[in-house]
Amino acid sequence: MSNDIMIVCEHKDKEFLPITKELFHCANLLAKHYKSKITLLMPTFVPLEIACPEYDLMVVDSPYLAEYTCEGWEQAALLGVEEVKPDIIIIAHSSTGYDYAPRLAAKLDGSCISSVSAIEIRDDKVFYRRSGLYGKLDLLYDAVKRPLVITVLPGAFPAYEPLGGEGICRNISADIKLKQTSKVEYSLLDIIDTELDYASVVVAAGRGIGKEENLDLIKDLASCFNRSAVAGSRIVCDKGWLPYSSQIGITGKKVSPPLYIACGISGSAQHIAGMKEAKMVVSINWDSEAAIHRYSDISVVEDLVKFIPEFIRKCEKT
């Protein structure tokens, strides 16, 4: 086994996306252990003239790679695999990554580990950590079958800024065909610049609030603070209790207020990625094993329906 690594890079205007730089860090850890080589695969629509001394670059260009399609990126990644013959393929656990990465693993009949949050080395062997069982437990995996495809959870690794300078860059003009895909369009939901971006205190509601009427409690709690805003986990937005513009998480908004109060939120990795930069986190959740408590400065293990009115009474008294 060569243990060679290939990273499929997401980039925009010749700049690597932040998540791609996090993949570099993850790959560096593996390459250091295995003393193996790292190749960056960049699907693009025109040949690129970029170089990076630390990594080999392989630019796969085709007019059909101008925007992400599952069909196009799968072909580009398979082409990269054919050229590079990697044992480990690293992909972001983004809405593009989780769309095609499992397909790639199936086509290669390899192992696949999703939303990896850490690389662990025990007795000179490499293991991959991810969160499971509703975020309550961590699971450690060994990749028995190669090649291995991993998708890396955004925010799990620090970003690594590669050095500039001379390096090896191969351009491959690929014969990518989109036989099944057409009419590809992207649009932005109207979620820019909401009060959430400027709030000092974000009070967020999760599935644990139980019913829509209990949102009033969350709003009352928010009104105890200056410059506060109400937000929700994806379930709460899916149910239509709050608009998608107030959704916190990878697919919604990332916030970093001085204070974040999580009410009835279990703390899935997707949600944590959206609020872990908050300066202070308070969680109110009766389930003492809920993952959110591990990301909190202050944990309140209580039924929020009883606790929040009690807390509001304390605020009113003083």
Next chain:
Amino acid sequence: MRILVCIKQVPNQDAKYAINADNNGIIYDDNTAYWINMYDEHAIEAALQIKESIANSSIDILSIGPKRVESAIRRSLEMGADYGYRLVYEGEVTLSPSIKSQMIAEFCEGREYDLIITGVMSEDMMSGQVGPMLAARLDIPSATAVMQFIINTENNSIWLERELDGGLRGSLELKLPVLITVQSGINRPRYPSFSNVMRAKKSEIIEVATSTHLHNLQYERLVDIPEPEVGRQGIKLTGSLSEKAQALWELLHGKSLI
């Protein structure tokens, strides 16, 4: 339109569990309540809505597992699906998505589904792999995290919108047959109607054997269940409800946050 919906039965979020002696398996209490993976309920609802709008559609429900998963399949029939299949797997070890997708691909052979629907991921393991892997094994296109779709029977295609990161949406058209994985915002799953409940009582759930060579394949292997990483070393408030409320107020006030 022939539709297959793949569902998973998951233990409820508050289920009591233990970790086995080898530290590589989760054992649930005998009293554990199981239900249909939330995202798969949305997949069932999506299929039912197609059936209501496109004539001559039928919905097959499939789940892999021991006898207990039949309650999840039965519930899908009560919601209005037509046929239920259980791919028999009695083993204790959680199957790799690679193996599950091959079992389902085997089942699909010769059945000519136009559309396969499943949830974007399972609530308990959150891998999100079985759907796209199955599509790759069947060599059909797939789309994940679908928020809405429209089937065009005239040109045999599906237009769909995916949820992307940071509030983006992406739409595209794919040629059928297609596999989609649906996000929970796509619809509101219905409650079973009385007539469907009565009908489902009489329906037989068909057991399908799975190839034993698949059971023994090795892909990624769960080797340990370590302590979860702690993001912040926080404090847990103690005392009565009133004392906790007072303590929280004081802590926040002390930091000038309130």
